[in-house]
Amino acid sequence: MRWRTSAALATVVAALLSGCGHSDTSPPTTYDRPSRELTPQFAGAPALPPPDLTDDGPGSLVRVEPVVDNASFDSANAAAVKVVFRSTSGAGTPTQVTGVVAVPPGTPPPGGWPVVSFGHEMTGVMNKCAPSRAPDFWGYAAQMVTFLSRGFAVALPDFQGLGLEGPGHSVIDAATLGNNMIDAARAVRRVSPEVSSRWAAFGVGEGGLAAWAAAERAGGYGNGMEMVGAVAVSPYADLSPLADAAAAGTLTKGEQVRLYMMVLQSLAASPGFQLDAYRGGLARQRWNEILDCAPGNPTEAVRALDRIAPDDLRPRDLAATDDLRRRLSEAALPSPLPTPGSAPVLVIWGTGDTVVPGTGIDNAVVAACKQGDAVEVMRRIGDTKPVNDQVINSALSWLMGRFDGQQLADSCQGVT
Known part of the structure; x- marks a missing residue:
């Protein structure tokens, strides 16, 4: 079973259709019609x-392992490898991170x-x-x-704490996550010499x-590296x-409850943070099972998540609420x-999103604009899904503009 905080991205597929002429008379029965079998543009994946x-x-790379027999990469004639690369935690500690690179x-x-x-979802x-x-x-x-078909080399970092033993993973450690994204882009250049230093980031949640x-x-x-821009869809900018x-x-x-539990778990090792001040009842009893991305009994894990009552996750007092709010505000962007x-x-982001709080994203955008950051916004009124075809097309078009050197059209336009 796969736990996810939001719907997966829809894959954008471009179909190239060749025009066929016709006449008023039917061709003879012996007419040798051209084959309609579609063949790939290239002979195969790059070596x-x-x-x-x-x-x-x-x-820099620590380890590289070829990816074989993957239907998606094979369909795109892409060459893909699993990698371990060096990165840095937000605290400045050298780390190693796993991921996938495709050319x-x-x-x-x-x-x-x-x-x-x-950047993958939680x-x-x-x-x-x-x-x-x-x-x-x-x-x-x-x-x-989707990106390979548009002529991009792609890196998918797992993020620190996922895939390798070592420092734990946090879903709110912006500095570490940002470093991992940058170093994943660097790692692509070590996989293939035909990769540029110009890059962009895309991520959801x-x-x-x-x-x-x-x-x-x-x-x-x-x-x-030369970063041209980033697209952040329903980001955990301020939780x-x-x-x-x-x-x-x-x-x-459901998913917002689980996101909140992941946030608490991410803070569990922070100095002075008392996890049990924020959980009780069924949430505490079934904590590990609900947080498990591949529980032994997925059906029971889902039932347990759905049965968690508000009191099971209510901070024990006002001081606990204030402390949690402060910690999350300090972790927020910008x-x-x-x-x-x-x-x-x-x-x-969509204003109807029931998982990622829109008020937090609003606050982050306003703060970024006040300090002069180059930000464009696409606020989808009432939309509950983080990603759809419109979002993907808008993101791709925006990224292509950045690679082409276009300036932002309306930085912070409409942000109050």
């Missing part, structure tokens, strides 16, 4: 050279294939919840093909937070409204001290 395993810091077929444009670092906080460890990478291979954070950090931590929703007993049943050279960001 990747031996990877560059030189250890020279963040983005499109054909002849790259001058300067090499541009890169998209793809899959869990356990080591085993890494997309690279799941069959078909939890469906992300098909989503990566937790991945949206990662994409936005990468844009903030591009001018400092991202030295040596502090969850504290008040839990106190009021108004968390939306960073109070942005670095020069940050990249522009397109923030997309």
Whole structure:
């Protein structure tokens, strides 16, 4: 079973149809009609050279393993590998991160294939919840093909704490997530010499937070790479409204409850944080089962999640609520001290989203605009789904504009 915070991206498929002429007379019965069998544009996936395993810091490769017999990558004639690359935690500690890298077929444009670092949605906080460890990478291979088919090399980082033993995973650690996205883009260049230093980020939910954070950090931590922009869809930019929703007993049943539990688990190792001040009853009894991305009995795990009552996740007192709100506000974007050279960001969200609190995204956008960040907004009034065809097309069009050097059309337009 796959737990997800929101609907998966729809894969964009372009169909090329050739025109066929006709006449008023039928062709003879012996007419040799041309074959209608579609053949790939290229003979096959590109042959990747031996990877560059030189250890020279963040983005350098530790291990590379070919991906074989993946229907999505095979359909796109893409060459794909699973990687372990070096990165840095938000606290400045050297780490290693796993992920998947794919390179499109054909002849790259001058300067090499541009890169998209793809930030996945929240899959869990356990080591085993890494997309690279799941069959078909939890469906992300098909989503990566959307970008591969547009001529991008693509990196899908698992994020620190997923896929490898070591530091734990946090769904709200923006600095770490941003570093992982930047280093994943660097790692692509070590997989293939036909890859450009120009890159962009795209992400949804937790991945949206990662994409936005990468844009903030591009001018400092991202030295040596040229980030053109980031698309953050329903980002976990400011989850502090969850504290008040839990106190009021108004968390939306199901996925928002689980998101809140993931947030609490992410804070569990923080100094002075008392996890049991925020959980009780069934939530405490079934905590590990509900947080498991692949529970032994998925049906029972879903039932347990649905049966959690408001009191099971209500902070024990006003002080606990205030402390949680403060911690989440401190973790929120934008960073109070942005670095020069940050990249522009397109923030997309639906006001009817029942999982990611829209008020938090609104607050983050307003704060970013007040401090002069280059932000465009796409607020979808009443929409409950983070991603649909319109979102994907808008994101792709916006990213192509950034790679083409276009300036933002209406930075912070309509933001109050």
